[in-house]
Amino acid sequence: MRFLRCLSLVLVCCVFLSRLNPSRAMRAAEAPVTWSGQIASIVYQNCATCHHPGGSGPFSLLTYRDAYRRGPQMVQATQSRYMPPWLPAQGYGDFSGARRLSDEQLRLIRNWVESGMPEGDVSRAPAPPHYDATWQLGKPDLILTIERPYTLAASGTDVFRNFVLPYPLALAHYIRAMEIRPSVPQVVHHANVLIDRTASFRHRHPGDWEDGVPGMELEVDAGNSFDPDSHFLFWKPDTPVLEEPEGMPWRLDVGNDLILNMHLKPSGKPETIGAQIGLYFTPEPASKHPMLLQLEDDRDLDIPAGERHFVVQDELKLPVDVDVFGIYPHAHYLGRELEGWAVLPNGQKQWLIRILNWDIDRQSVYRYRDPVFLPRGTVVHMHYVYDNSENNVHNPNTPPIRVRAGNRSVDEMAHLWIQVLPINVPKGGPDPRLLLEQAWMEHRVDRNRGDFISLYNLAAALAGLGRYTEATADYRKVLAAHPDDERALNSLGAALENAGDWQEAEEAFRRAIAAGRETCDAQFNLAGLKLKRSKFGEAEQQFRAMLRQCPEDAETDSGLGVALDGEGDSKSAEAEFQRALELDPGDFTALYHLGEMAIESGPPQRAIDLLEKATAQRPDDADSRERLALAFAESGRPGDALTQLGEAVQLKPGDANLHALLSQVLAGAGQLQRAIDEQNQALHLQPNDADGWNNLGVLEARAGKTAAARADFRHALQLAPDHVQARANLARLPPP
Ligand code: HEC
Incomplete structure (x- = not known):
């Protein structure tokens, strides 16, 4: 089964607000508020992250002189709560890094300006924060650089561009933190990073991926294993390094790509833009597996010109207990009120976020100071109001025109993403994320019978839950509408095979091969089916055909090795396994079988080396642990053998x-x-x-x-x- 992911990336364009000149009426000061005494520390804590030389703010506020020049403007911008930029309404979600001045701080700034902006006792002034252009967490463990810098024209519309950065290492790593460093941050409005587990985007753009591919929305093929998007890898010029919570690193596997989607704004002169992504590793694998869920209502978006209160909504019932870690609301220019809340099973309403004055240029991912607990049975709601009248200062059209859902920034969107971590999960039960996926996709299919991607993903989730008969039925529905969809045929084959229906499975694989252009997956599955049924000769033929027709792939060689071994030709089998390891030193099948061969023909240390690598690849595989235990026992290490067997028994x-x-x-x-x-x-x-x-x-x-x-x-x-x-x-x- 393959999981498809339609990721809509964030779209933004630019609307500049015209602001009135601040009133300069000044009253006599009541108390001596000074820069050195109170104001500098407020500014350093709340403004300087953006307002420093090279920062995303239009001017610096690091010195008394800087602030003195902007004083009245500062009062105006802070009183109106236009600065510091922060969209969520107070009291509707407790977010970390909330940028909000207290009423007292607002009063101090106003008093300071009204009393003539005195500097006060310079010796008491706090030291200005220091910003430098080095990596915030020190030297990263791995730095990825985009292949070719991109030249952004001096003027014109905003540019969305996707740069592929292949993960170059031969070992998987867990990532605890990431920093993105564009060479010209001033023109990068924001960026998103996607993980392409199957390098599908690069393979679809063989000729131009190195130059960056234009576009706002991408579809990536998530591959054969259920590995849902789990982290918001979202960046803006003023965001700190993205550090993941304890126990929640994300993973990069051999052969993965990162896709850096940058939203670029022309600056008035041509700019050559490169970018680096710095990754920080942790040896600790993830102990918690979050997932991103999306509520949306794009289909109902059809907003008449002049409409001032157009509502779209969606809701999703949670099948498991979750902690919500973060939230990312998204609309374009017409969105005005963006709300998300939950109704708990006891009827209580729990706000998740409330934005009363949406501004796409201020969009952000919001992370909760403490995770928000939502028990199973909770219904999460999205409720957005759009304003397509002239009253909406962000409306790109005067006079207003009818606007529908779409990909361009002048179209609209209604998305609410939440990052949830399933908790209180019963031991031995199914992966709770599959239950979330199932609930989510069922809901999408209910809303829109024609949503075959969701139906397909639903079937894949059911298959992942071991409910093969239901999965088969849903794949057949997809195929009724798209009879030649090779992915659906192939996944149907896999579900049938798991349900024990070999003949029908074989037929589905054959149909996939006949229907498709990219048939290697189906060929591989057909060969695997033959292997499992001990038809080694036929499997060998199939794998050999793949060697001729399909891209080089370690799994083809190791599969051929298993077939040859089954036919009794262990010499040739060994050569194929070796070849597989040359292509991918982590190929499990090759490591396992070579390890097994080494147990028989020694030396035991070689068996141990190979099987230790195999168990590192698949820690949950009981068979390889059993074999490793045998190798330990043979080389006189009963203690190690016992450890491995203990683990194996726990697994099985x-x-x-x-x-x-x-x-x-x-x-x-x-x-x-x-x-x-x-x-x-x-x-x-x-x-x-x-x-x-x-x-x-x-x-x-x-x-x-x-x-x-x-x-x-x-x-x-x-x-x-x-x-x-x-x-x-x-x-x-x-x-x-
Ligand atoms: C997250 C980044 C960020 C922070 C924090 C921030 N600003 Fe700004 N500020 C900007 C940007 C970007 C602009 C440019 C105009 C815009 O984007 O609206 C701006 C513009 C301004 C302006 C000009 C407003 C106008 O009328 O055009 C003032 C004054 C200002 N900021 C003051 C402040 C003060 C005072 C603080 C702290 C209390 C602050 N800013 C915090 C990013 C920031």
């Missing part, structure tokens, strides 16, 4: 063989009682295993429990009267 508690193996290793390490316990576990799962009863008897005998041992051997003989060892063991016991 119902696997009798694992318990039996663990029992053997425990016995070898002298832990007799634990060995007996594990062997009992194994027999509990597999009561008719004569060998198992014999083994239990041996352990009991060693522990001096003769009677129990005798019963075990007899049990073995009942199950298999010809069991030679059980008979011999029984005979060897001292008489009762």
